[in-house]
Structure formats: C-alpha cells, structure tokens
Amino acid sequence: MSTCFITQPIHPEAVRFLHEQGLRTRFATMPTMEAVIAEVGDAEAVITRDLGFSAEAVAAAPALRIIACHGSGTNRIAVAAAARRGIPVTRAVDANSRSVAEMTIALMLAGARRICPADAAVRQGNWGFRYEGAGTELHRKTLALVGFGAIARHVAQIxxxxxxxxxVAWSPSVPDDVFAAHGVVRVACIEDLLVQADVLSLHRPASVSGQPLLDAKHxxxxxxxxxxxNTSRGSAIDTRALTEMLKAGRLGAAALxxxxxxxxxxxxxxxxxxxMTLTPHMGATTEEALIRMAMMCAHQIMDCLGGRVPAHIVSPPA
Known part of the structure; x- marks a missing residue:
C-alpha cells in the first residue's frame, strides 16, 4: 500500500478520498522542514502547503513519485531537484483564485476605510477616531494590477x-485579447502603471532571483x-522600503x-x-478553496500513481 506524506493539515475530504483509493496517509509531526526531512521516509507521494519541500527533503525520500503543491505557487519546492529524479511537481491551478481575489478586495477596503485602526480605537474607548481623518472612497478610483492572471482577473471583475x-494592468505574458475580454486597460510598462495607481495590487509570482519586483525606486x-x-508573494515588494515610506507619510496605506x-x-x-494592515497568508483559506486545492492534489496523486500524467505539472526553471 502506497503512502502519501502530508506536511501540513489539509481538508479532511481529500484525506478520506485518498483512503478510499487505498492510500495510507501520514502527517508531519511539526510543520518544519527538519521534521519533513526526518519523517518523509518511504512515502511515494507528498502534499505540501506553504512549507514547501526542499532538495534535502527530496533526497530523503527514495520512493517518492510525486510532489503535489496545495496551491499555485511552487517557489518553496525544489522543482529542479525533483525533476532530476523524474519526480513531477504539480500545482492546484485556479483552485483558490476567487478566494484570494475576495481577500484582495477585503484588504483594499480595509486600507481605504482604516478598518483595523478603527476597530482598535473603539476597543480602546476612542469613539472620536471617526474625526481623526477621513477614509477614501474607491468608486471611480484607478486600480492598478501588477500581473493579470486568474486572481487578478477576478479582482478586476469585482x-x-x-x-x-x-x-488597468501590466502583464507582459498575457495576450491583448484577454485584457479586452475583461474590459481592462493594458499598460505597456510597470513605471506607467505605478504613476496612475490610486490602489496598487500585486499578482505576479515570485522571481527566481529572489529580488523584489517593486523596489524603493518603483x-x-x-x-x-x-x-x-499584496496577496501574491512577500518577496514581490521591498517591505522595508514600503514601511519607511508609510512611516514618512509618503503613501496612503498598505495591506499585506x-x-x-x-x-x-x-x-x-x-x-x-x-x-499597515497585516494578515497571516490567509487569502486562500476559505472552506471552498481548501476543498478544491486538497482534492486537486489528491486527484493528481492518484493519476501519477495510476500511471497517468497529472494535469498541472510544473516545469523546472531553466
């Protein structure tokens, strides 16, 4: 009987499905890479969330046949190391797009209306907070999207x-007809996008280099x-520079x-x-998205172990 090793909790519906298909499941005792390396053992399949799966973890799993990413971003998975052993890495494509888009809108509104400091003020007895500065109405303001993939398209619609x-949006890889179909204005370069942004929302994957897409000059x-x-990746923006600008009063607000x-x-x-409004990487954490992501991982694992090619294999970086 094959074993699926799961680095962090996933929706029970997918665990039941794997058991029904004849797989054992085993969970890491701690959500750390050290625990994963020590415990992955003879697993033929792995499901990992934002913890990822390192090259050392790949080396520690001699029977491994597939790594299924519980989400769309695989930057914390050693895709190249897996590929050298012929181990496919799969993604849960478009499974969480709507949930992340709705989180983006929520953060946008929280920043515009100062929801979090207002909540804190009321709890501290400061009802007069309502006179300490006005919020911003978003109607007719310009939303600038960095990237125009599935999540950004949902954000644009809402x-x-x-x-x-x-x-308006900047995305070098998306065809013109996609922008037209969504009624979104295409901007040729990121600099032109930034200067017209009342709200800037990031939706690009992390750079392989690890360098922020938006630095202090941007x-x-x-x-x-x-x-x-920012609901994409923390490395997409120079957070230190962003913090300094907010403290200096040179930006309206940020929500990460x-x-x-x-x-x-x-x-x-x-x-x-x-x-600054901060949330703990919970954009995809809705009941609906968690079911979709976990089930997509489970189905792709069963495809691989059954000798079929999973639908959403990630290519290793060049």
Missing part, C-alpha cells in the same frame, strides 16, 4: 463591476495617497497578506508600522 473602479513613482495590497519571512521575526518593522 472592483470594476462592483465598486465602479477603473482597472515605490517612489506611486502617488502619495496610494494604497498597496504575505511577508518575506513567514511568520515574521519579532523585530519585523512592518509589525509596528502605522497604516
């Missing part, structure tokens, strides 16, 4: 049709009232569901930054 925002191009939302270090270290400057 923001455009629901909030009446003008939506952030300087944003209008002083701009709101920044992702950070370069997760969980953040106690001295992370963003933790004490006014105007």
């Amino acid at each position: 923001a455009g049709h629901g909030l009446g925002m003008k939506v 952030l300087e191009l944003l209008p002083g009232h701009a709101i920044i939302v 569901d992702v950070l370069p270090q997760e969980p953040p270290l106690p001295d992370e400057a963003a933790l004490s930054c006014p105007g």
Whole structure:
C-alpha cells in the first residue's frame, strides 16, 4: 500500500478520498522542514502547503513519485531537484483564485476605510477616531494590477463591476485579447502603471532571483495617497522600503497578506508600522478553496500513481 506524506493539515475530504483509493496517509509531526526531512521516509507521494519541500527533503525520500503543491505557487519546492529524479511537481491551478481575489478586495477596503485602526480605537474607548481623518472612497478610483492572471482577473471583475473602479494592468505574458475580454486597460510598462495607481495590487509570482519586483525606486513613482495590497508573494515588494515610506507619510496605506519571512521575526518593522494592515497568508483559506486545492492534489496523486500524467505539472526553471 502506497503512502502519501502530508506536511501540513489539509481538508479532511481529500484525506478520506485518498483512503478510499487505498492510500495510507501520514502527517508531519511539526510543520518544519527538519521534521519533513526526518519523517518523509518511504512515502511515494507528498502534499505540501506553504512549507514547501526542499532538495534535502527530496533526497530523503527514495520512493517518492510525486510532489503535489496545495496551491499555485511552487517557489518553496525544489522543482529542479525533483525533476532530476523524474519526480513531477504539480500545482492546484485556479483552485483558490476567487478566494484570494475576495481577500484582495477585503484588504483594499480595509486600507481605504482604516478598518483595523478603527476597530482598535473603539476597543480602546476612542469613539472620536471617526474625526481623526477621513477614509477614501474607491468608486471611480484607478486600480492598478501588477500581473493579470486568474486572481487578478477576478479582482478586476469585482472592483470594476462592483465598486465602479477603473482597472488597468501590466502583464507582459498575457495576450491583448484577454485584457479586452475583461474590459481592462493594458499598460505597456510597470513605471506607467505605478504613476496612475490610486490602489496598487500585486499578482505576479515570485522571481527566481529572489529580488523584489517593486523596489524603493518603483515605490517612489506611486502617488502619495496610494494604497498597496499584496496577496501574491512577500518577496514581490521591498517591505522595508514600503514601511519607511508609510512611516514618512509618503503613501496612503498598505495591506499585506504575505511577508518575506513567514511568520515574521519579532523585530519585523512592518509589525509596528502605522497604516499597515497585516494578515497571516490567509487569502486562500476559505472552506471552498481548501476543498478544491486538497482534492486537486489528491486527484493528481492518484493519476501519477495510476500511471497517468497529472494535469498541472510544473516545469523546472531553466
């Protein structure tokens, strides 16, 4: 009987499905790579979430036949090391797009209306917070999207049709007809995108180099009232530069569901930054998305172990 090793909890529906298909499941005792390396053992399949799966973990699993990523981003999985052994790495494509998009809208509104500091003020007895500064109405404001994949397209639909925002986007790899079909204005370069953003939302995958897509020079191009939302990857933006600009009053607000270090270290400057809303990488954490992602992992594992080619295999970096 084959074993599926699971690095972090997944939805019970997928665990039941794997058992019904004749697989054993075994969970890591701790959500750390050290525990994974020590415990993966003879597993033929692995499901991993944001913990990833390192080259050392690949080497520690001699029977491994597939690594299924419980999400769309595989930057924490040693895809190249797996490929050298002929082990496919799969993604849960588009399984969480709507949930992450709705989280993006929630963070956008939280930043625009100062929801988190308002909540804190009421709990501290400061009902007069309502007189300490006005929020921002998003209707007719410009939403600038960095990237225009599945999540960004959902964000564009909600923001455009629901909030009446003008939506523009920059994405070198997406064809013109996709922009046209969604009623979104294509911007030729990221610099032109930044200068017109009332709200900037990031939806690009992490760079292989690890360098932030938006550094301090890019952030300087944003209008002083701009709101920044990041639900993609913590490495997509220079968080230190962002924090410094917020503290200096050179940006309106920021709302981040992702950070370069997760969980953040106690001295992370963003933790004490006014105007910064932080959530613990929970954009995809809805009941609906968790079921879709876990079941997609389970089905792709059964395809692989059954001699079929899984639908969403990731190619190793060049």
